[in-house]
Amino acid sequence: MEGTPDEFGAYRLLAGSVVPRPIAWVSTRSPDGVDNLAPYSFFNVVAYDPPVVMFAPVGVGDDLKDSPRNAIETEEFVVNVVTRDLAEAMNETSATLPHGESEFDHAGLDRAESVAVDPPRVAAAKVAFECELYETLEVGTSTMVLGEVVYAHVADETTTDGKLDVEKLDAVGRLSGSLYATTRERFALERPD
Structure with missing residues (x-):
C-alpha cells in the first residue's frame, strides 16, 4: 500500500506507527487555583541546553483543553513521567470531567x-519536570507547548551513583488505541565510530 497520509487516515497512521510514544502527564493549576492533570502522548525532549520539553495537544485558540490553556495563561506546568505502577491512574485522568473538577481528585x-x-x-511519580513556558507554536490543528525544565525530581530508587538509571525506570509508552508498552525489554547496540 502507498498513498498520502490522508488516504491512510493521518492520525491512525502516525499514532500507530510512531511508537512507543512517551507520555507527558501534565499537571497545571488554573488562574482560579484548580489543579488539572492530563496525559499527552505527543511529547518529547526538544533541547538539553536549555533543557526544553514539549507536548502538543490537539486544539488551537479558544479550542484548547484545560492543560495547555492553563500552561499558557500561568506560564508554568509540570511533566510527570508515567511508570507502569501509575498507568491505571494516568488512564483515569484522561476522562472528560466538568470544568473546575480536578483529575487529581477524580483519580x-x-x-x-x-x-x-x-x-x-x-x-508518586518517579520523575517530574517543573517547567516554565518557553514558547507555543500552532501547528495545524494542534498547539505545541514548549517548557524549559527549571527543576527536576528523581526518585532515589531510579538512580545509580546519583544519576538516573534507565534500567530502574519502568516508563510506559503509548502505542495506538488502548495499547501501551513498558520499557522492560531492552537491548544495547554500540554506536559505530
Missing part, C-alpha cells in the same frame, strides 16, 4: 508541592 492521586513553579506534581 485519587496525592499532590506534592513543586519547588520552582506553582502547579503540583504527582506525588
Whole structure:
C-alpha cells in the first residue's frame, strides 16, 4: 500500500506507527487555583541546553483543553513521567470531567508541592519536570507547548551513583488505541565510530 497520509487516515497512521510514544502527564493549576492533570502522548525532549520539553495537544485558540490553556495563561506546568505502577491512574485522568473538577481528585492521586513553579506534581511519580513556558507554536490543528525544565525530581530508587538509571525506570509508552508498552525489554547496540 502507498498513498498520502490522508488516504491512510493521518492520525491512525502516525499514532500507530510512531511508537512507543512517551507520555507527558501534565499537571497545571488554573488562574482560579484548580489543579488539572492530563496525559499527552505527543511529547518529547526538544533541547538539553536549555533543557526544553514539549507536548502538543490537539486544539488551537479558544479550542484548547484545560492543560495547555492553563500552561499558557500561568506560564508554568509540570511533566510527570508515567511508570507502569501509575498507568491505571494516568488512564483515569484522561476522562472528560466538568470544568473546575480536578483529575487529581477524580483519580485519587496525592499532590506534592513543586519547588520552582506553582502547579503540583504527582506525588508518586518517579520523575517530574517543573517547567516554565518557553514558547507555543500552532501547528495545524494542534498547539505545541514548549517548557524549559527549571527543576527536576528523581526518585532515589531510579538512580545509580546519583544519576538516573534507565534500567530502574519502568516508563510506559503509548502505542495506538488502548495499547501501551513498558520499557522492560531492552537491548544495547554500540554506536559505530
